[in-house]
Amino acid sequence: MTPPALIETERLILRPWTSSEADRSYFHYLNSDDTVMRFFPFRRDRRQSDETLQKIITATTVDGFGWLATCLKATGKPVGFAGLSKVSFSARFTPATEIGWRLGQPHWRKGYATEAAKALLSHGFVKLELGEIVSFAVHDNHPSTAVMKRIGMIADPALDFDHPDIGDAYPRLKRHVFYRLSRERWLQRQRAVR
Numbered sequence: 763m764t765p766p767a768l769i770e771t772e773r774l775i776l777r778p779w780t781s782s783e784a785d786r787s788y789f790h791y792l793n794s795d796d797t798v799m800r801f802f803p804f805r806r807d808r809r810q811s812d813e814t815l816q817k818i819i820t821a822t823t824v825d826g827f828g829w830l831a832t833c834l835k836a837t838g839k840p841v842g843f844a845g846l847s848k849v850s851f852s853a854r855f856t857p858a859t860e861i862g863w864r865l866g867q868p869h870w871r872k873g874y875a876t877e878a879a880k881a882l883l884s885h886g887f888v889k890l891e892l893g894e895i896v897s898f899a900v901h902d903n904h905p906s907t908a909v910m911k912r913i914g915m916i917a918d919p920a921l922d923f924d925h926p927d928i929g930d931a932y933p934r935l936k937r938h939v940f941y942r943l944s945r946e947r948w949l950q951r952q953r954a955v956r
């Protein structure tokens with residue numbers, strides 16, 4: 763049975779992943795497609811993808827902290843994932859909570875990542891009472907930094923970094939840009955747009 767939505771927007775529901783064949787298969791596509799994964803140094807085979815998904819399922823909290831299946835309301839089917847998660851490596855800005863997104867290519871350029879991310883910021887700052895949310899992407903991943911800018915995150919170039927988990931064999935994927943948003947700043951902006 764599909765779990766209920768944790769977060770709902772105009773066109774999307776964000777819900778926990780399940781270990782159903784449909785979810786595992788779509789998650790594998792998101793981890794193995796060369797276009798979707800062009801800014802990542804790895805591709806996951808089905809076994810590795812299933813293992814990662816199981817870890818994500820276990821780590822997702824009932825109040826919606828974790829990588830969530832991002833589904834179209836119109837079809838009920840996943841189009842990608844988005845979520846809030848503890849940064850898994852050590853850097854000058856950690857410990858920190860990151861916001862992130864990954865969509866299947868047929869669902870790009872429709873505003874879904876931005877729509878999900880805006881709802882996640884609200885969820886993170888209001889329901890989860892986070893003080894700050896950060897985001898980062900490979901230097902050349904302009905579609906991802908465009909999402910960051912659209913949702914009001916602020917670049918902090920002094921904290922741009924070489925990702926510690928990306929080996930020297932992938933020099934183009936190592937340099938990451940860093941964005942951040944405080945709860946205070948987000949609340950100020952929410953008041954201003956009302």
Ligand SMILES: CC(C)(COP(=O)(O)OP(=O)(O)OC[C@H]1O[C@@H](n2cnc3c(N)ncnc32)[C@H](O)[C@@H]1OP(=O)(O)O)[C@@H](O)C(=O)NCCC(=O)NCCS
Pocket residue numbers: 797798799801862863864865866869870871872873874875876877898899900903905906908909
């Ligand atoms: C990063 C990623 C999610 C961005 O996807 P995206 O489609 O560019 O972003 P959105 O879903 O927010 O869509 C925004 C675009 O849809 C357009 N759009 C079309 N219809 C829209 C609508 N109804 N509402 C809002 N925007 C709409 C916007 O104008 C914008 O286009 P533009 O880039 O030409 O300005 C996607 O490129 C991806 O999954 N990449 C692979 C994984 C990855 O790199 N993840 C990030 C790792 S850090």
